Amino acid sequence: MTDYISEYKKKTKGSAKLFVKSLKLHVNGVSHNIRFYEPYPFVVKKSSGKNLFDVDDNKYTDYWMGHWSLILGHGPKKIKESLKKQIEKSWMYGTVNEQTILLSELIAKAVPVAEKIRYVTSGTEATMYAVRLARSVTRKKIIAKIDGGWHGYTSDLLKSVNWPFTESESSGVVNEEQIVSIPYNDLEKSLLILEKHSKDLAGVIIEPVLGGGGCIPADVDYLKGIQEFCHKNNSLFILDEIVTGFRFRYGCIYPTMKLDPDIVTLGKIVGGGMAIGVMCGKKEIMEHSNTKGKKKSERSYVGGGTFSANPTSMTSGFATLSVLKNNKSVYSKIDDLGQYARKELNKIFDGQVIVTGKGSLFMTHFVKDGISQIRNSADAAKCDIDRLQKYHFKLISHDGIFFLPGKLGAISDAHSKEDVKKMITASENFS
Ligand SMILES: Cc1ncc(COP(=O)(O)O)c(C=O)c1O
The missing domain is CATH 3.40.640.10 (Type I PLP-dependent aspartate aminotransferase-like (Major domain))
Incomplete structure (x- = not known):
C-alpha cells in the first residue's frame, strides 16, 4: 500500500519547515482548529482560479474554496x-x-x-x-x-x-x-x-x-x-x-x-x-x-x-x-457538476459510501455499523470518519486535490467537468 505520509512529506519540505515556526508562534500552529491535519498542513503561498499553490510549488485543485466562500473561484x-x-x-x-x-x-x-x-x-x-x-x-x-x-x-x-x-x-x-x-x-x-x-x-x-x-x-x-x-x-x-x-x-x-x-x-x-x-x-x-x-x-x-x-x-x-x-448560469453549471460528483462517487464506491449534499456542495460519508441513510449529524458521525480523512489525505498527497480532511467539498465556477472527472478517477484508486 502506498505510504501517503512519506509521499506528502517528500513534496512538502518547505511547508514542514515553515510549520515548525508556525507551531512556535500559534496554538497548534493554526488560528482555526479545523485547518490543522496530520502530519502538518501545507502552507499556501498563492491561489488562482480553482488552484491553491503551496510554498513548495505544489498545485492543488481546491474543493475547500476558502471555507466554501469562493463561489467564483480564487481571485476572479x-x-x-x-x-x-x-x-x-x-x-x-x-x-x-x-x-x-x-x-x-x-x-x-x-x-x-x-x-x-x-x-x-x-x-x-x-x-x-x-x-x-x-x-x-x-x-x-x-x-x-x-x-x-x-x-x-x-x-x-x-x-x-x-x-x-x-x-x-x-x-x-x-x-x-x-x-x-x-x-x-x-x-x-x-x-x-x-x-x-x-x-x-x-x-x-x-x-x-x-x-x-x-x-x-x-x-x-x-x-x-x-x-x-x-x-x-x-x-x-x-x-x-x-x-x-x-x-x-x-x-x-x-x-x-x-x-x-x-x-x-x-x-x-x-x-x-x-x-x-x-x-x-x-x-x-x-x-x-x-x-x-x-x-x-x-x-x-x-x-x-x-x-x-x-x-x-x-x-x-x-x-x-x-x-x-x-450570470445565473453559474448556478446551473456548478449544480450539474455537484450532481455529477455525487452520482459518480456513489457509483465508484459502490455501497461503501453515501454522498450527501445539494447543488454544488457534496460530502462523502463512508458507511459503517449498518448506517443506511444520513438524515442528521448523528448518522454522519457514526460513519467512518477516519476513513474519510485518509481518503482526503490520499487526494492531497498523491493527486494534488485538496479537500480539508473530513469536510464537505464545494464546486466553484472555476471548476470544469474535467476537474471533477479527475477527482473521481483519483477516488477510484483509494481503498
Ligand atoms: C452555518 C454557519 N454559520 C456560521 C458560521 C460562522 O461563520 P464564520 O466562520 O465566518 O465566523 C459558519 C462557518 O463555517 C457556518 O458554516
Missing part, C-alpha cells in the same frame, strides 16, 4: 479589478460609505426578508447578534439549535456541535443551560423538546442545509414545522444561510421552501472572499436594535466592530453578487 478577474480600484481609493474608512449601500441594495432585492441589514466581519458575530436580538425582542432566554449545527464559536451557540452532543464543547462557556438542542429532520422529537421550553423559548436557529454537520439538506416539512411552532409561541425563527445564501441560486434558499424567517444570517459568498457577516430581517424585529429614542433596557445592542462594512469587503461582495446576478 472582475472581483480583482473592483478591489484594485477600491484599494486605489483606500481600504478602510471607519465611516458610512457608498459601497455598503450598493451591496445592501443587491441583498435587499434578492432576499425578501432583508428589510433591514447590519454588517459585521464574521458569520460568528452575525449569529451571536441574531441570538441576542431574539432574546431581546421576545424577552425570553432559551435558544434552540440543531444537534450538530455549527454557527461559529460564539459562546451563545457552542453546544451540541459534536456527536454524541452530550458533552460540553468547551470550558469557559457559561449559561449552557440556555441553549437546547433538537434532532435535525425529526419533527416529532424536536417539537417534544421545544414544547418543554416553549414559555422561555426566544428562538430557534437552523441551517437549511446542515454544513459543518455533514452537508445534509433539511426536509421542507421539518423546517415548516419548526417555523410554525416558533410563530405560535412568540419565538423567532432564525435561518442561518451563511453557507447556503447565494450558493444554490441568486438569493437565499428559504423562498424556494416558502418559509418566512424572522432573521436571516449571511456570510461567506456575500463577502466575495473578504471578511463579512450579515444579519438581516423583518423591519420591526431589526428596528429593535435601533438605539435612537429607546432606553437601553428596551433595545438590543446589535452591531459594532472596527471593520464592519469596511469598503473592501463591501466592494468584493458587491462585485461577486453583481457577477452572479448577471
Whole structure:
C-alpha cells in the first residue's frame, strides 16, 4: 500500500519547515482548529482560479474554496479589478460609505426578508447578534439549535456541535443551560423538546442545509414545522444561510421552501472572499436594535466592530453578487457538476459510501455499523470518519486535490467537468 505520509512529506519540505515556526508562534500552529491535519498542513503561498499553490510549488485543485466562500473561484478577474480600484481609493474608512449601500441594495432585492441589514466581519458575530436580538425582542432566554449545527464559536451557540452532543464543547462557556438542542429532520422529537421550553423559548436557529454537520439538506416539512411552532409561541425563527445564501441560486434558499424567517444570517459568498457577516430581517424585529429614542433596557445592542462594512469587503461582495446576478448560469453549471460528483462517487464506491449534499456542495460519508441513510449529524458521525480523512489525505498527497480532511467539498465556477472527472478517477484508486 502506498505510504501517503512519506509521499506528502517528500513534496512538502518547505511547508514542514515553515510549520515548525508556525507551531512556535500559534496554538497548534493554526488560528482555526479545523485547518490543522496530520502530519502538518501545507502552507499556501498563492491561489488562482480553482488552484491553491503551496510554498513548495505544489498545485492543488481546491474543493475547500476558502471555507466554501469562493463561489467564483480564487481571485476572479472582475472581483480583482473592483478591489484594485477600491484599494486605489483606500481600504478602510471607519465611516458610512457608498459601497455598503450598493451591496445592501443587491441583498435587499434578492432576499425578501432583508428589510433591514447590519454588517459585521464574521458569520460568528452575525449569529451571536441574531441570538441576542431574539432574546431581546421576545424577552425570553432559551435558544434552540440543531444537534450538530455549527454557527461559529460564539459562546451563545457552542453546544451540541459534536456527536454524541452530550458533552460540553468547551470550558469557559457559561449559561449552557440556555441553549437546547433538537434532532435535525425529526419533527416529532424536536417539537417534544421545544414544547418543554416553549414559555422561555426566544428562538430557534437552523441551517437549511446542515454544513459543518455533514452537508445534509433539511426536509421542507421539518423546517415548516419548526417555523410554525416558533410563530405560535412568540419565538423567532432564525435561518442561518451563511453557507447556503447565494450558493444554490441568486438569493437565499428559504423562498424556494416558502418559509418566512424572522432573521436571516449571511456570510461567506456575500463577502466575495473578504471578511463579512450579515444579519438581516423583518423591519420591526431589526428596528429593535435601533438605539435612537429607546432606553437601553428596551433595545438590543446589535452591531459594532472596527471593520464592519469596511469598503473592501463591501466592494468584493458587491462585485461577486453583481457577477452572479448577471450570470445565473453559474448556478446551473456548478449544480450539474455537484450532481455529477455525487452520482459518480456513489457509483465508484459502490455501497461503501453515501454522498450527501445539494447543488454544488457534496460530502462523502463512508458507511459503517449498518448506517443506511444520513438524515442528521448523528448518522454522519457514526460513519467512518477516519476513513474519510485518509481518503482526503490520499487526494492531497498523491493527486494534488485538496479537500480539508473530513469536510464537505464545494464546486466553484472555476471548476470544469474535467476537474471533477479527475477527482473521481483519483477516488477510484483509494481503498
Ligand atoms: C452555518 C454557519 N454559520 C456560521 C458560521 C460562522 O461563520 P464564520 O466562520 O465566518 O465566523 C459558519 C462557518 O463555517 C457556518 O458554516
